[in-house]
Every structure is written in C-alpha cells, then in structure tokens.
Amino acid sequence: MAKQRMTLEAIAGSRPDIDLAKVDATTEDDIRRHMSEEGYDYDEPVDAEDIISPAAIRKRLGMTQRQFAAAIHVPVATLQNWEQGRTLMDPSARALMTILAREPEAALRALSALRAA
Numbered sequence: 001m002a003k004q005r006m007t008l009e010a011i012a013g014s015r016p017d018i019d020l021a022k023v024d025a026t027t028e029d030d031i032r033r034h035m036s037e038e039g040y041d042y043d044e045p046v047d048a049e050d051i052i053s054p055a056a057i058r059k060r061l062g063m064t065q066r067q068f069a070a071a072i073h074v075p076v077a078t079l080q081n082w083e084q085g086r087t088l089m090d091p092s093a094r095a096l097m098t099i100l101a102r103e104p105e106a107a108l109r110a111l112s113a114l115r116a117a
Contacts, residue, residue, distance in 0.1 A: 052097035055083040061104055071111055072096060 006014075032042045058068040058079075069079040074093075081087040089097065099107045 052089075052094055052101055053083075054079060054089070054097055057097060057100050057104070058083075061100075061108075071108055072100070073111065 035042045054068070058065065061068065063071065065079055065083070066076055069076040072079075078087075082089050082093070096107070
C-alpha cells in the first residue's frame with residue numbers, strides 16, 4: 001500500500017477518527033471493569049520495567065535509529081514516531097520491545113536470521 005503524502009496544513013486540519021463523546025463518557029468504573037475483564041489489577045502500581053521505551057532500548061544497545069530500525073525490520077519513520085510519541089506501538093511491537101529489553105542478544109540473533117532467510 002502506497003504512503004499518502006499530506007501537507008502540514010492538511011494534517012493540522014484533519015480530525016482524528018475517534019469518537020470523543022464516547023471517550024469523554026468513559027468513567028473510572030468503566031476503566032476498572034475493562035481492566036478486570038482483561039486480567040489487570042487497576043490498583044497495582046506500574047513498574048518501570050512494564051514501560052517499554054524503544055528509545056531507551058535502542059540507546060542501551062548503542063544503536064542509531066537507522067541501525068535499530070533495520071534490526072527490527074521497521075521503517076526508520078515508524079521507529080521515530082514511536083520514540084517521539086506520535087504513534088503508539090501495536091501489541092506485537094510492544095511484545096518485541098519486551099523481548100529486546102529482556103533478551104537483546106537472542107532477539108537480535110533471531111531477527112538477523114530472518115533477514116538472512
């Protein structure tokens with residue numbers, strides 16, 4: 001699928017595809033219920049280890065954005081968007097970051113094997 005180019009004015013003038021009324025109507029009780037249904041404890045504190053930062057992982061590995069993006073098979077622009085908070089990582093990307101944070105050598109070995117295949 002080709003990338004659609006937009007001007008800054010077009011981006012600034014566009015509206016997100018989000019039902020803000022529904023977001024505004026969401027209560028704390030709704031959030032608690034959803035978290036409970038998904039197996040999370042609302043009152044459990046968030047550990048720093050639970051927050052997976054691609055920038056922190058990349059810097060810990062001593063890689064440039066270009067090197068890290070190539071290693072994890074994503075466009076540099078995607079990595080930049082994640083690092084700058086413009087877009088959120090999908091669940092599979094978060095899982096990859098978790099693996100890279102905990103077992104970087106094994107993950108990079110496996111990812112380089114994919115490139116060679």
